[in-house]
Amino acid sequence: MKDLNHRNASGQTADRAGDEARMREVLQAFELEYRRPFDTSRDMMFSTGRSGQLLDVNQAGVLLFGYGGREEMLALPSVARLFSDPEEGVLIQRQIETDGFVKAREVNMRRKDGSLFLGSVTACLQFAQDGSIICEGILQDITERRRWVRALAESCRQNQELIDSEDRIRKLNEHILHMLMVVSHDIRGPLVSMAATLKLLERGSYGGMDQSVANTIHDLLTRVAQLIGIAEDCLGKAHSVDNTLKIEREMLDLRQAIIDPVLDELSNEIQTQEILIDNRLGAIPAGSILVNVNKMWLKTVFRNLFKNAIKYGGRGCRIAFGFEDHGEFYRLNVYNSGTPIPEEHRGKLFTKFGRIESARPADGVGLGLYLIKEIIRKHGGDIWYEARPDGSDFVLTIAKEPL
Structure with missing residues (x-):
């Protein structure tokens, strides 16, 4: 009987030992799961006692504060030593004890070498395995983030001012x-x-x-x-x-009402620049083309085209203008001899505020050709540029309308 009791007692002892071993394995596995994010976090993770001493810190915290190792940091008498103002560390500790937590509290921290950085602390009270109360939290270096936030705020302010x-x-x-x-x-x-x-x-x-x-x-x-x-x-x-831009039309003779008056306006400049007006290339004779147009706006078209021809053709150049009857519309052109407009500048000829590049100083805001295109389109036509081997040709169309 004694042997039986002894065997029972021994079995119970072995069972308890096995349970304890399994419990230790579970606790070790749990601790490993707990330590993995703790040790691998890029931000400082820590725990402190009621008196403020560091109980644990991860490698990110060691590197952040520039200490030689985890043991050196844990040897600090108080976590308040890590604050630029130790008194602020004490106040945060008291706030955690009173409220149970702090969230994203911005504080100035001090590294081992004395350099400062801006940190953000989030921490709360926890119960340790022995029943004692500890504080666990995370500290992030937000110096760079704050710099970017300030830069963004300044950019927004300047943008609003703009x-x-x-x-x-x-x-x-x-x-x-x-x-x-x-x-x-x-x-x-x-x-x-x-x-x-x-x-x-x-x-x-x-x-x-x-x-x-x-x-x-x-x-x-x-x-x-x-x-x-x-x-x-x-x-x-x-x-x-x-x-x-509004277009009010009237029936006019293109040569007498539009072209000749514009050439008269520019006669002094044409003579001064020794420019030849060549009428051999299909020029527009008087009385041959009746157009239903706005007189002032179409004069603006030819005034700008002739001025550009004078300006970019240069002294002694040759200017010609002509027309072709295409049934439903007239095809008109103003040509000037000289160097054609470079291909890289042609795309912006008829854009608002676009200017033709030349050796001469710019004397406008780049609305001339844009205005011309708008006027021509209001008249139901179009305008474009054609480069010639010996010059430039601006071609435009004007829709015909019955008398």
Whole structure:
């Protein structure tokens, strides 16, 4: 009987030993699972006692603070030593004890070498296996993140200032644009009246005059015509920017009503630049082409094309203009000899604020060809550029309409 009892007692002891061994294995496995994220985290993970001493810290924390190893950090008398202001560390510890946690608390930390960085602490109270209360948490270095946040905030502030500035400039431009349209319109009226009076004087409607006076009258008439052209260009460009271009048409002779007046405006510049107007290449004779167009806007088209031909053709160049009857539309062109426009610049010829590159200084805002294209399209046509071996050719179409 004693042997039986002994065997039973021995069996129970062995069972208890086996249970304890299995429990230790479970605890070790649990600890390994716990330690894996603890040890592999890129942020500092730690635990502290009630008195503030470090109980555990991972390798990321050791590297973050620049200590020689985990044991060196655990030998610190208090975690408050890691704070730039140790008193702040004590206050955080008290807050955790009072509230049970802190979340994303930003603090200034001090490395072993004395350098500072901005950290973010999240921690809470936990119960240890022996029943004691400890604090577990994570510390992140947010110095770089805070720098980027500040840079982003500054960028947003500057962007908002830019938006506000652009809004002020836009309103100012609208005001200037409106004034330009009003002034151009108001100036053009008196200039047209002056030109009409000068034409009557030149024709002798008010009596004869000396040749010197007649020459002066002719010179004044040319200058007034140039001023009318400038006013019309300004008016047209203002309307093209404002997208308020309106076309009111009338039946006109293309040569007499449009081309000849524009050439008269530019006669002084043509003579000064010793430019030849070549009428041999299918030029437009008077009385041969009746077009239903807006006189002021179509003069703006040919004025810009002839000015570009003078400017980019250069001194002594040859300018020609002509037409072809294609049944439903007229095909017109203005040609100038000289160097063709480089291919890399042709894509922006008819874009808003695009300019043709040249050796001459820019004297405009790049609205001329854009305005021309808008006017031609309002007349039901189109315009494009064709490079020639010895020059440049701007070709445009105007739709025919019955009388």
